[in-house]
Amino acid sequence: MLIALVAITHVFVSHFAVGGGFFLVVTERMARRRGDAELLGYCKRHSKFFALLTLVYGAITGVGIWFTIGLVSPEATSTLIHTFVWGWAIEWVFFFVEITAAILYARSWESLQAREHMIIGWIYFVAAWLSLVIINGILTFMLTPGTWPQNHDFWAGFFNPTYFPSLVARTAICLMLAGIFGYVTLPGAEGARDKVARWAALWMIAGTVILLPSLWWYFACIPRFSQLYLGGAMTGVRHAVRGGIGFTALALVLAIVCGLWKPRWMRPPVVTVMLICGLGAIGAGEYLREYLRKPWAVNSVVYANDIRSAEVEELQHKGVGATANFLLTADRTSAAYGENLFHLQCGSCHAAGGYRGMARRVDGWDADFAADILQHIHVLRGTMPPYAGNEEDRKALGAYLASLNPPWHLQITDSNRMEMGEKVFNSRCGHCHTVNGSMRPLRGAFEKQTPAQVQEAFPALAMMSSDMPAFNAPDDQAQALAFYISHEANKPLAHAPSPQEMPTGTTHSELRIQSKELR
Amino acid sequence: MQTIPIPHVDPLPLPGPVWLFTALLLAVFTLHVAAMNSALGGGLWALWNYLRGRHGKHAYSRRLANELAQMLPSFLAFTITLGVAALLFVQVLFGNFLYTSSILIGALWLMVIPLVIVAYYGYYYFFYTAEKGKGISGCILSISVCILLGIAFIFVNNMTLMMRPDRWLEMYRAHPNGWNLNLGDASVVPRYLHIVNGSLVLFSAILAHLGMRKMKADAAYGRWVAQRAALVFAICTGLQFLFGMWLLLAIPREVAMALLRDPLTGAVFGLALISVIAAMLLILLGSLAERPGPMVHAGFGLSLLTLFLMVCLRHLLRLEYLRPYANLNALNIHPQTGVIALFLVLFVGGLATVGYMLRLVARSARPSSDVAVRR
Numbered sequence: 001m002l003i004a005l006v007a008i009t010h011v012f013v014s015h016f017a018v019g020g021g022f023f024l025v026v027t028e029r030m031a032r033r034r035g036d037a038e039l040l041g042y043c044k045r046h047s048k049f050f051a052l053l054t055l056v057y058g059a060i061t062g063v064g065i066w067f068t069i070g071l072v073s074p075e076a077t078s079t080l081i082h083t084f085v086w087g088w089a090i091e092w093v094f095f096f097v098e099i100t101a102a103i104l105y106a107r108s109w110e111s112l113q114a115r116e117h118m119i120i121g122w123i124y125f126v127a128a129w130l131s132l133v134i135i136n137g138i139l140t141f142m143l144t145p146g147t148w149p150q151n152h153d154f155w156a157g158f159f160n161p162t163y164f165p166s167l168v169a170r171t172a173i174c175l176m177l178a179g180i181f182g183y184v185t186l187p188g189a190e191g192a193r194d195k196v197a198r199w200a201a202l203w204m205i206a207g208t209v210i211l212l213p214s215l216w217w218y219f220a221c222i223p224r225f226s227q228l229y230l231g232g233a234m235t236g237v238r239h240a241v242r243g244g245i246g247f248t249a250l251a252l253v254l255a256i257v258c259g260l261w262k263p264r265w266m267r268p269p270v271v272t273v274m275l276i277c278g279l280g281a282i283g284a285g286e287y288l289r290e291y292l293r294k295p296w297a298v299n300s301v302v303y304a305n306d307i308r309s310a311e312v313e314e315l316q317h318k319g320v321g322a323t324a325n326f327l328l329t330a331d332r333t334s335a336a337y338g339e340n341l342f343h344l345q346c347g348s349c350h351a352a353g354g355y356r357g358m359a360r361r362v363d364g365w366d367a368d369f370a371a372d373i374l375q376h377i378h379v380l381r382g383t384m385p386p387y388a389g390n391e392e393d394r395k396a397l398g399a400y401l402a403s404l405n406p407p408w409h410l411q412i413t414d415s416n417r418m419e420m421g422e423k424v425f426n427s428r429c430g431h432c433h434t435v436n437g438s439m440r441p442l443r444g445a446f447e448k449q450t451p452a453q454v455q456e457a458f459p460a461l462a463m464m465s466s467d468m469p470a471f472n473a474p475d476d477q478a479q480a481l482a483f484y485i486s487h488e489a490n491k492p493l494a495h496a497p498s499p500q501e502m503p504t505g506t507t508h509s510e511l512r513i514q515s516k517e518l519r
Numbered sequence: 520m521q522t523i524p525i526p527h528v529d530p531l532p533l534p535g536p537v538w539l540f541t542a543l544l545l546a547v548f549t550l551h552v553a554a555m556n557s558a559l560g561g562g563l564w565a566l567w568n569y570l571r572g573r574h575g576k577h578a579y580s581r582r583l584a585n586e587l588a589q590m591l592p593s594f595l596a597f598t599i600t601l602g603v604a605a606l607l608f609v610q611v612l613f614g615n616f617l618y619t620s621s622i623l624i625g626a627l628w629l630m631v632i633p634l635v636i637v638a639y640y641g642y643y644y645f646f647y648t649a650e651k652g653k654g655i656s657g658c659i660l661s662i663s664v665c666i667l668l669g670i671a672f673i674f675v676n677n678m679t680l681m682m683r684p685d686r687w688l689e690m691y692r693a694h695p696n697g698w699n700l701n702l703g704d705a706s707v708v709p710r711y712l713h714i715v716n717g718s719l720v721l722f723s724a725i726l727a728h729l730g731m732r733k734m735k736a737d738a739a740y741g742r743w744v745a746q747r748a749a750l751v752f753a754i755c756t757g758l759q760f761l762f763g764m765w766l767l768l769a770i771p772r773e774v775a776m777a778l779l780r781d782p783l784t785g786a787v788f789g790l791a792l793i794s795v796i797a798a799m800l801l802i803l804l805g806s807l808a809e810r811p812g813p814m815v816h817a818g819f820g821l822s823l824l825t826l827f828l829m830v831c832l833r834h835l836l837r838l839e840y841l842r843p844y845a846n847l848n849a850l851n852i853h854p855q856t857g858v859i860a861l862f863l864v865l866f867v868g869g870l871a872t873v874g875y876m877l878r879l880v881a882r883s884a885r886p887s888s889d890v891a892v893r894r
Contacts, residue, residue: 006632055592056639059599064632066606071625071697074526074618078610082531085611086858089543092604093862093869099600100873103593104880111883120876127872152531154855310530325524326691343695 010061019174025121179204201259244284303385319390338400364427371398382503421484455482560722588649625697682840723752724822
């Protein structure tokens with residue numbers, strides 16, 4: 001959550017820092033060539049706003065990302081640092097040039113000759129874009145490390161399969177944001193306002209035109225497991241895709257209507273909506289970028305919970321207690337130990353309540369069921385890392401998860417059987433299955449079966465698939481669940497459910513192969 | 520006996536030689552501290568002169584505050600830019616220590632980011648409003664300076680805590696949520712005072728140097744600036760000896776003894792002492808001399824040398840603290856030679872570009888008659 005807040009606002013401002021620099025110097029050049037004092041005045045005012053936003057907020061939130069990733073994912077950060085420290089050092093050189101140029105550009109409108117001032121503007125833009133060229137290699141490496149896991153070669157990791165599509169997409173975003181932010185300092189005088197409104201709209205439109213094919217290219221290059229997340233079964237991904245498209249489309253329409261067609265409509269409320277659209281689209285993009293990488297922080301190397309894939313086997317064998325440095329208690333049977341494990345292994349992404357809160361996700365689970373589910377955690381939806389602990393750890397963590405909610409005492413009657421059955425389904429089955437949806441639908445297995453027949457299958461579930469936990473719900477809950485599944489699986493549908501291929505997570509054999517490679 | 524928890528060293532090899540990372544760390548950290556001292560020391564100088572300059576009879580103070588207002592945002596910009604590089608290189612060498620201490624004081628460590636943003640915008644507010652001399656400029660500047668003093672305190676806590684793995688587990692168990700400070704470490708307070716006072720020392724040397732340059736346009740004002748700066752420089756250098764002694768007594772005895780016995784540390788320490796005393800004499804006497812320029816400039820140069828030597832001492836102190844837990848010489852190294860060469864070329868190119876831009880601006884700032892004469 002913390003990373004998301006810092007990252008989204010940073011990405012928003014830092015892409016503007018690149019595109020806005022280009023926008024400023026090109027606009028200045030145009031104003032000087034045409035001898036357009038109004039446009040030049042706009043450039044001066046815009047450069048002041050640009051410097052105040054990018055030098056302060058943009059630069060410091062960039063440092064903020066360093067701070068937060070170091071706190072939340074020190075292992076992943078260390079992996080990136082040990083792989084790309086020289087890449088970052090090169091990016092820093094460009095950053096240093098960029099900051100110096102930005103300060104001088106904003107302050108030397110009166111003191112420098114036109115040509116010299118524009119030289120500084122061009123230096124700014126080139127340095128800013130080159131810093132994007134570098135950081136793009138490191139960011140894309142996290143999802144598509146290419147052949148790096150095999151050869152540990154800097155350039156193999158840097159120029160990875162999504163490097164170029166991502167670079168084009170990010171450059172397009174820079175142009176779009178240059179256009180959107182261009183409206184913030186729109187001149188008051190009608191003539192100048194119309195001119196700038198049309199000019200900024202062109203940047204926004206050009207960016208969008210480049211963005212669409214580059215995103216298509218990008219999604220074609222991402223790993224298979226990431227592509228599967230886009231299939232529609234993941235609610236968050238679905239919302240992010242719709243949000244990203246919606247925000248971008250709205251900003252584009254506003255740019256065309258209020259920028260190109262009727263510039264006098266480009267008033268502060270419209271500009272505010274465009275800024276919100278820009279931030280929303282960036283937020284959706286960042287959410288997707290993070291989600292598509294699950295269960296990894298660095299694909300094949302470090303999991304999202306900051307555990308190295310090469311260490312999982314040892315942790316499963318020896319247990320967390322034998323290897324962790326920081327434990328609140330040495331008593332591995334205590335509730336505090338379970339809570340400690342939760343913070344160590346789940347805390348990077350989940351809180352007990354609140355953000356991605358576990359309490360609502362495990363409502364209705366008992367300690368045994370929770371401990372059992374942990375064995376199969378990596379296959380739930382493919383987004384979770386494998387559980388890295390031994391049986392003792394699983395039991396302790398399972399007990400902690402079960403303690404997050406009071407135990408269920410459902411009063412099941414004939415009148416609420418369906419409702420209670422759905423509640424049990426959502427708690428026990430819904431994390432991996434639907435009945436009639438696209439996520440591992442159960443209709444095929446239970447169609448034409450009575451509630452009693454469905455219930456008879458429950459004890460055998462764990463034997464049907466090694467990925468299924470043992471079913472241990474009380475009888476009344478099992479009856480209600482069977483009733484619900486039978487009812488749903490037999491209700492008439494216009495179209496039969498079309499199962500979607502789901503990511504299956506990293507299997508233990510794959511892990512072993514990775515462990516050997518990384519050792 | 521309680522085991523001391525040290526996170527393992529990254530299994531990936533170090534992508535360059537330790538000496539190169541150390542050299543880069545010392546170089547960029549020295550520049551970072553110089554910028555930071557200017558941002559903090561300059562802020563304190565600006566605040567004092569702004570408050571003093573509100574009375575009509577202190578026109579020079581008012582003028583100095585206005586001039587400093589134009590510099591403070593840039594000082595902070597370079598503090599951050601250079602700090603990023605220092606943070607990068609320190610992570611490569613001491614990542615497992617720095618990440619742990621940062622997590623232990625995580626709540627306050629994260630506060631640094633919003634605090635810097637507020638302080639930075641405060642400096643910009645002062646930048647735009649100082650000359651009017653009314654309203655809440657002084658108040659905003661005081662807030663920014665206080666925030667920077669607070670940030671320095673958080674940094675001192677983290678940088679001392681990263682060297683004290685023996686304190687980590689107890690601290691984690693007391694407050695696992697990151698609400699910790701390293702106040703149980705006796706070296707925190709003297710180290711903080713040493714750093715804050717040090718910022719006044721260095722910025723006073725910079726100001727004495729700037730005073731000399733200002734003498735060309737306005738001899739009386741330039742000399743006033745240089746003399747005030749020299750006085751503060753001398754007083755704060757004296758205080759710096761006291762805080763330094765306190766710090767030496769506050770660090771663990773075995774660390775202090777090992778440092779005192781080490782010939783390299785002794786040499787660096789001796790040189791730093793000679794350098795700072797010479798700098799103090801040169802700046803103090805120079806500011807009173809008929810032709811103060813050469814002496815003050817030399818004193819300023821020696822102040823920068825002292826800063827570099829103190830940064831080296833700080834590094835040696837960290838190595839000594841971490842000796843039982845870390846051995847940089849034992850790290851697995853696999854240099855990325857091609858990328859290192861590319862970095863060095865671009866580094867030189869970047870410096871040349873910055874130099875070129877500064878030259879463009881400096882040339883335009885020259886009085887037109889001067890330019891005409893040259894032509």
